Amino acid sequence: MADPITPVLTKRWLSPNSWRLSTYEQLEGYTALRKALSGTPEQLVQLVKDSGLRGRGGAGFPAGVKWSFMPPNVNGRTAKPHYLVINADEGEPGTCKDIPLMMADPHSLIEGCIIAAYAMRSHHCFIYVRGEALHPYRRLNAAVREAYRAGYLGKDILGSGFDLDITVHAGAGAYICGEETALLDSLEGRRGQPRLKPPFPAAAGLYAAPTTVNNVETIASVPFIVNGGADWFRKMGREKSPGPKIYSISGHVERPGQYEAPLGTTLRELLELCGGMKDGIPLKFWTPGGSSTPMFTAEHLDIPLDFEGAAEAGSMLGTTAVQVFNETVSVPWAVMKWTQFYEHESCGKCTPCREGTYWLAQILERMVDGRGTAEDIDTLLDVCDNILGRSFCALGDGAVSPITSGIKYFRDEFLALCESNKRELVGAQA
Structure with a gap:
């Protein structure tokens, strides 16, 4: 097994009423926001860069570098508004990590949104949720209302002078809207189709204004980095792919579900966590990151499941949607x-x-x-x-x-x- 870690992203999931603000605040909720607001946006961007956090939506692009693409202020003002957009349109076959995160711990996403928006000088954040995911959409809306009432959203957040509004948007139910520019078109009320790049969203995204699009799990990781620090985050995972990761394991295993483990964990180790192959029927093939990633076989049990390990073996880490198939499947x-x-x-x-x-x-x-x-x-x-x-x-x-x-x-x-x-x-x- 990989070195066991104390749950990070999933640590509140089994708490009673884990989705409530009261539970979240009892378990260090919104302490990272207070810490972040005491620093400068530049310091936050540098912290995320130093942590090595990479996009959890599949591409693995360094999050801090992506944040730094947002145009700086000129004379203390921006020529156009800056937007933060959260991609919660989870449609990859086998992927099911963002929906349970929003169901069990929506405030971790909201706190991450506020910190990220502050770092990029954005005053409006949109969370684009898959249209069929009705329960997380409702739960996220309820959590946003709680955050407004508690003063974590709206005008002059915690007396910092920083303003932020969050809009939760239900998507139109198309897989293509998981592509960031198609998502932006859908958010603007158009048919979801990818845009020609350049211009990239950082220059002309939502409403032709500078925009950063991040995945749910990426943003939910931010409060933990702010509280724990870059060095603490780097102690988990591997050198080029640090931090914890939620692996969605489905298919012919005894206990399918969400398993948090350090990046670089192998399928052999994940199978130990989920009780092994169902009914003892041997493994035949599996996907490391959903159906859009090249499949692996039983010969790849010890491939480290991080961005580099999966690529070196001829596939992609993707969204860590591990679909497991036994020898009965054609x-x-x-x-x-x-x-x-x-x-x-x-x-x-x-x-x-x-x-x-x-x-x-x-x-x-x-x-x-x-x-x-x-x-x-x-x-x-x-x-x-x-x-x-x-x-x-x-x-x-x-x-x-x-x-x-x-x-x-x-x-x-x-x-x-x-x-x-x-x-x-x-x-x-x-």
């Missing part, structure tokens, strides 16, 4: 199901993704139905090659990952579908 069938999802969720803006995901789904459906040919495997890889790096946003790249990695590790299963089809054809002709 790889082509699982790949087909994922591909059907991406075909459905493609926004249709660019040709490679719009047409490519359609053809990939058609071919896989035909193969799983027993009507495939050996040439279909080459066709799949050729279509994937025409999508990868050529689509407007990362949805296309994510759509091809399960196909290319599935064929890489389990080509025989795809061929078996074709061979069975060939035998059926020969028998029919005879």
